[in-house]
Amino acid sequence: MRILITGGAGFIGSHLAEAYLKQGDEVYxxxxxxxxxxxxxxxxxxNEEYAKRLFVHVDTILNHDILLQMIGTCDVVFHMAAAVGVQYILDNPLRSIRINIRGTEMVLDLCAKFKKxxxxxSSSEVYGKHLHAPLVETDNIIYGPSSKFRWSYAASKLxxxxxxxxxxxxxxxxAIVVRFFNTVGPRQTGTYGMVIPRLVSQALTGKDLTVYGDGEQSRTFTYVEDVVKAVMLLxxxxEAAGEVFNIGGVEEISIKDLAYKIVEKVGSSSQVKLIPYEEAFPADFEDMQRRLPSIEKLKNxxxxAPTTDLNAILDKVIEFFRNKK
Structure with a gap:
């Protein structure tokens, strides 16, 4: 089978490429x-065996001619290309909107043309400002005002x-839609606001672990190999076509508690430092206090079901960063 992964050099995309190469498929x-x-x-x-079946094109998904050729060639398309990370989106709002909306429209039009x-x-961001849990695929959507550019990403993914x-x-x-909830694992960096790699890197280098706001905002985390398994099953x-599925973890933790857990695991002398949002982000930033998914639809x-718990996720990420030195 020929698999196309847009954004395949990214964190999740590269793990997905590896899984299909291991399975014997061609990956574009x-x-x-x-x-x-x-x-x-x-x-x-x-890898000599994989290299024969891996075809990499450095180009934008807005290049219609390249996209036409690649989608026409492949059997299944995983559209993973998107602006990612809170910091990147705040720094590049117009580019993020264009890539997320225009790029996805082009991918879908060509998939429809070739019947692929x-x-x-998609992202858990689409749920917006909900405080209840767990979040179910049929929940209503609650966003802030358009002056808060954090919501431009959520709206574009919606x-x-x-x-x-x-x-x-x-x-x-x-067409199948998946909403990812904080996927974590090796090869992810903290560059674009990803919290676990950022905190692990700070702990390993003896720096203060920076937690924004009061640290009581809570999240779940999913190991990247579990995410890859889920999308391959879908x-x-x-019966998955035409449906939306949450893919996320089940262990909810506050970001402050997460930071202390990382300090303990690393054996670091680092301190956990709370930083007000207004000191860390532009005035148009707004955060969500809680994000816990229901994965019953996917499971049914x-x-x-995810097989890697939070402790194992942290151990794997810490090992990855230690080996990078």
């Missing part, structure tokens, strides 16, 4: 390297979902 990657890195694929390109199954990577589902309804496109399931359809 397109990535503009704005947040991805060829380093994430270097170990795959160095496509999985669209438009991606609407477009995918509209293609399914009007054109019969086998694209194989005939595919039998999936």
């Amino acid at each position: 990657v397109i990535d503009d390297l704005s947040t991805g890195s060829l380093d994430n694929l270097a170990h795959l390109q160095a 199954k496509v999985l669209i990577a 438009m991606d979902e609407f477009t995918a589902l509209a293609h399914h309804r009007e054109n019969g496109l086998e 694209v194989k399931h005939p 359809l595919t039998g999936y």
Whole structure:
């Protein structure tokens, strides 16, 4: 089978590429390297067996001719290319909107043209300001004002979902939407606001662990290999098309408690330092206090459940950063 992964040099995309190469498939990657890195694929390109079946194009998904050729060639498309990370989105709001909306529209139009199954990577951000838990795929959406650019990412990903589902309804496109909740693992960096790699890196270098606000905001975290397993199960399931699925962890923890847990695991002398949001982010930033997914829909359809708990996730990330030295 030929697999196309847009954003395949990114964190999740590179792990997905590896899983399909291990399975014996051909993998095609397109990535503009704005947040991805060829380093994430270097170990795959160095593998003689994998290198024969891995085809990497450094280009934007807004290049229609390249996208046309690649989608026409492949059997299944994983659309992972997107602006990622709170900091990147606040720094590059217009580029983020263009990539997320125009890029996804182009991918979906071409998948419909060639009748190719496509999985669209969305985000837990689409839920907005909900405080209740767990979050269910049919929940209403609550956003802040357009002056808060944090919500531009959420709105753009929601438009991606609407477009995918509209293609399914009007054109019969086998489109699947997944909402990722804080995926973590090796090869992820803290550069764009990803909290666990940032805190682990700070702890290992003896710096203060910076936690924003009062630290009581809570999240769940999912190991990247569990996420890869989930999306691979979904694209194989005939009843997944036209549906939206949460993919996330089940252990809720406050960011402050997460920081202390990392300090303890690393054996660091670092301190946990609370920083007010207004000192860390522009005035148009707004955070969500709680984000816990229901994964019942995914489990009921595919039998999936995450197998890597938070302690194991942290151990793996800490080991990765220690080995990078």
